[in-house]
Structure formats: structure tokens, C-alpha cells
Amino acid sequence: MDFKIALLAGDGIGPEVTEEACKVLLATGERFGHRFLFTSGLVGAAAIDSTGSPLPDETLELCRKADAVLFGAIGHPKYDNDPAARVRPEQGLLAMRRELGLYANVRPVKTFPALIDMSPLKREIALNTDIIMVRELTGGIYFGRPQGRSEDGNTAYDTCVYSRYEIERVVRLACDYAMQRSKKVTVIDKANILATSRLWRETARDIAREYRDITMDFMFVDNAAMQLIRYPSSFDVIVTENMFGDILSDEASVIAGSMGMMPSASIGTSTSVFEPIHGSYPQAAGKNIANPAGTILSAAMMLDLAFNLKQEAEAITEAVGRSVEAGFVTVDLDPVHPKSTLEAGYWISDYIRRSI
Numbered sequence: 548m549d550f551k552i553a554l555l556a557g558d559g560i561g562p563e564v565t566e567e568a569c570k571v572l573l574a575t576g577e578r579f580g581h582r583f584l585f586t587s588g589l590v591g592a593a594a595i596d597s598t599g600s601p602l603p604d605e606t607l608e609l610c611r612k613a614d615a616v617l618f619g620a621i622g623h624p625k626y627d628n629d630p631a632a633r634v635r636p637e638q639g640l641l642a643m644r645r646e647l648g649l650y651a652n653v654r655p656v657k658t659f660p661a662l663i664d665m666s667p668l669k670r671e672i673a674l675n676t677d678i679i680m681v682r683e684l685t686g687g688i689y690f691g692r693p694q695g696r697s698e699d700g701n702t703a704y705d706t707c708v709y710s711r712y713e714i715e716r717v718v719r720l721a722c723d724y725a726m727q728r729s730k731k732v733t734v735i736d737k738a739n740i741l742a743t744s745r746l747w748r749e750t751a752r753d754i755a756r757e758y759r760d761i762t763m764d765f766m767f768v769d770n771a772a773m774q775l776i777r778y779p780s781s782f783d784v785i786v787t788e789n790m791f792g793d794i795l796s797d798e799a800s801v802i803a804g805s806m807g808m809m810p811s812a813s814i815g816t817s818t819s820v821f822e823p824i825h826g827s828y829p830q831a832a833g834k835n836i837a838n839p840a841g842t843i844l845s846a847a848m849m850l851d852l853a854f855n856l857k858q859e860a861e862a863i864t865e866a867v868g869r870s871v872e873a874g875f876v877t878v879d880l881d882p883v884h885p886k887s888t889l890e891a892g893y894w895i896s897d898y899i900r901r902s903i
């Protein structure tokens with residue numbers, strides 16, 4: 548079968564890691580008899596430099612026409628150090644979430660046994676962590692209006708808004724995940740304080756009734772932040788609002804050992820976006836040292852979730868696992884005998900090809 552993929556490499560190490568993911572997809576296509584057709588689009592600082600916009604209309608159009616989007620990273624130090632910059636790369640990301648209706652960000656947090664000692668947590672605590680973190684991505688305080696400053700500039704405000712519909716669809720997605728796993732969903736909120744959180748609880752309870760086998764529990768976000776590092780293996784599927792999810796998913800991402808290994812999917816109302824969770828890591832850009840595994844595993848999520856190619860996705864995940872076991876990894880995982888981005892990517896593509 549043919550699949551159209553919009554390739555948004557973005558900034559920093561984005562081009563290098565997406566390049567390796569494309570090669571892995573091509574190898575997977577060869578093995579299983581699919582054609583993956585890539586079309587590149589500009590996004591982030593790279594897009595601002597050449598078009599003035601972090602998400603040009605052309606790129607958005609490309610995404611809309613594609614079967615899925617593979618995304619690298621965006622961000623550039625020249626904007627981080629300039630709080631007054633009117634146009635910023637991150638606006639491209641928020642615009643893409645809004646325009647493509649990317650209502651849920653899904654981040655699996657799973658330890659690779661060979662990498663367990665890279666975790667900042669004690670081995671016995673990190674062991675057996677296997678969480679699916681579902682973050683609402685197009686609502687809450689990120690998008691709520693009004694947002695701004697008072698006339699005298701001395702007061703600022705953001706608005707956190709949620710509708711029942713926005714909560715329902717993301718909680719349903721979390722329950723669907725849980726049905727394929729241990730059937731446990733933890734809803735994280737701040738219902739002791741926030742009206743939006745109380746609507747989350749009420750709505751989540753209603754959705755749980757649709758899934759008779761699901762056990763749903765509720766946790767306040769401050770407690771959840773603590774439990775995540777104290778007892779991560781007690782969680783299965785987590786679902787939470789946009790900003791809590793932003794914070795907790797970064798916290799969860801380090802439990803498994805290396806951020807460079809972590810994939811994610813942003814589920815859209817029609818097209819979905821797949822991207823590693825790491826940023827543009829400008830210090831490593833162009834040096835052929837970045838870990839391509841997070842993007843390669845994101846490509847595996849794309850095959851699974853967007854194209855329903857389960858076996859193909861599994862082949863990629865297995866190849867990445869084998870490369871880690873073989874120690875054929877980049878400097879973030881092996882500072883003594885590191886492989887380059889190209890070498891690590893090649894090993895994975897080659898493993899997939901050799902398994903024919």
C-alpha cells in the first residue's frame with residue numbers, strides 16, 4: 548500500500564533524526580511491501596527565516612493532505628534569548644495543534660531493560676515502569692481567552708477553559724488504551740481548587756460508565772508529581788489536562804532513562820503528528836551525534852496508530868530494542884564508545900532489512 552507522509556524536520560537536530568527515521572521507514576516498506584512517500588515542509592525557526600511564519604500555509608496544506616505527519620523538533624536559541632521576539636518557533640507548534648485539531652498527546656513511558664541504570668531513579672523503583680501518558684493538547688490555559696495584560700501593564704491573566712466535549716474525547720481515548728492494557732485509568736486534576744478540574748472529574752466518571760471493565764481513579768496533580776517518582780510502576784494509563792500534562796510528561800520522560808529514546812503521537816481529528824519528545828538540541832545540530840531512536844520509535848507509533856500496520860510497527864520497535872542490547876547507540880547512552888546518528892540509524896534499518 549502507499550502512504551503519504553508530510554515530513555517536517557524543523558530545527559536543530561530535527562533534520563538529522565527525521566532523516567534516519569525516513570530510512571527506517573523505507574527499510575520497513577521494502578520488507579513488508581509498502582511505499583512511504585515523503586513530502587517535506589518548513590516549520591519553526593527554519594520557516595520563519597525563509598517565509599516569516601513558523602507554520603506557513605503551504606506546510607499546513609501539506610499536513611492536511613498527508614496520511615500522517617512526521618515531525619522533528621522546533622526551537623532556536625536566538626529566540627530563547629529574545630523574549631520580545633514577535634514571531635517565535637513555538638507558535639508554529641501551537642498553531643499546528645490548533646489547525647490540525649491535535650487534541651491528545653500520547654507518550655508511552657517504558658523502560659528498556661538495558662537502559663535501566665540510566666534512570667535517575669533507583670533501579671528497583673524504575674523497573675517495570677510502563678505508563679501511557681495522555682495529555683489534552685488543544686484546550687485549557689494554553690488556548691483559553693482572554694489572555695493578556697491590563698492597560699497599566701501591572702497585571703497579567705490567562706484563562707483555563709474546558710468544555711465537556713473536549714474532556715470526553717480525550718478521556719475516551721485514554722479508556723481505549725486502557726482496554727488493551729490493565730484497564731486502569733488515573734485522571735490527574737486539581738479538583739480541590741479548580742472549576743475546570745471538577746468538570747473533568749464529573750465528565751471522566753460519566754465516560755468510565757461506558758467502559759464497564761475500566762477502573763478509574765483520581766489524583767491531585769501535586770500528589771501525582773510525587774507518586775510518579777516514588778512509585779512509577781503503580782500507574783498504567785494517565786489522562787490529564789494540557790498544562791498538567793506538559794509538566795508531568797516531562798517528569799515521566801526521564802524515568803525510563805533517556806529522553807532521546809522517547810516517542811510521542813499527537814492524535815488529530817483527521818491527521819495525526821508523530822514526533823520525538825526531545826527538543827531541537829541546538830548544541831548538537833549538524834554534529835551527527837543526536838540519538839535518532841526517539842524519532843524512529845515515533846515512526847513506529849505512526850505505523851501502528853495512523854496506518855494500522857501493527858506488525859511493521861513491532862518490527863521497528865524490536866530493531867530499536869536490539870540496537871540498544873547490542874550497544875550500538877549514540878553518545879547520550881554510551882559516552883565511552885558512542886556511535887554516530889548515521890551509524891545508529893543504519894544499524895536499525897539494516898536489522899529490519901536483514902530480517903527478511
Ligand code: IPM
Binds near residue numbers: 641793
Ligand atoms: C511540549 C512543549 C511545548 C508545550 C512548547 C514548546 C510550546 O513543551 O510539546 O511539551 O508547552 O506544549
Ligand code: MN
Binds near residue numbers: 793794797
Ligand atoms: Mn513540554
